[in-house]
Amino acid sequence: MSTAVIIALIVAAVAIVAIVAFMTVRARRPRGGRNLKQRFGPEYDRAVARHDGDSNAAERELDxxxxSYGDLRERPIEPAERDRFEARWTxxxxxxxxxxxxxxxxxxxLLAEAAEARGFPDGGRYEEQVEALSVHHAEHVNGYRRVHRAAHTANGSGSGTEDMRVALVEARALFEDLLTPDRRDTGRHRAPAGRATASDTARSGHRPGLFHRHHPKHG
Incomplete structure (x- = not known):
């Protein structure tokens, strides 16, 4: 066997090994990394931060x-029930x-009840509920976390009035998302978090300036 043939066989063998190694690594990586980032938005970045910058570990968690929850179908809320929720939020x-x-x-x-009404795990399983919400309401679920954390911190330590106001404004965005019927298909213009449209104000009696006032911090 000539030297040229031996060299060709060696090159071919190395190429095969390299291809097998590449396919193995690719198969082990979480699928749809770019899609996950698009789907989860800020939740993707939080997952990466939780894993100290390890995007592969974060993507495995999100996958x-x-x-677990991607096939969950949100139940519609009847108009009368929606009105009751909105009145309670006001x-x-x-x-x-x-x-x-x-x-x-x-x-x-209220957020726990609204999420349960839409078909998410009940509020007694907070962690599961938030996980499911993160799949379907990734843009706003962190407001729920902030409100829950502030509400359950002993004596509210570390939560001044302004921090609580911001948490409530963020949580309102999730609340509105949960109460919006067929939110993926309506195309209805939504007011930015913390603001009310004219129709919102007329329906619920909300005072738009309520969360733009300065409140002195307590203790």
Missing amino acids: SLVA AVQERFVDSPREALGEADR
């Missing part, structure tokens, strides 16, 4: 969430002026 915002911590506790319960 697992999609496998009361939460009004209560915040005098009792911000109690208002956050009620907002936490």
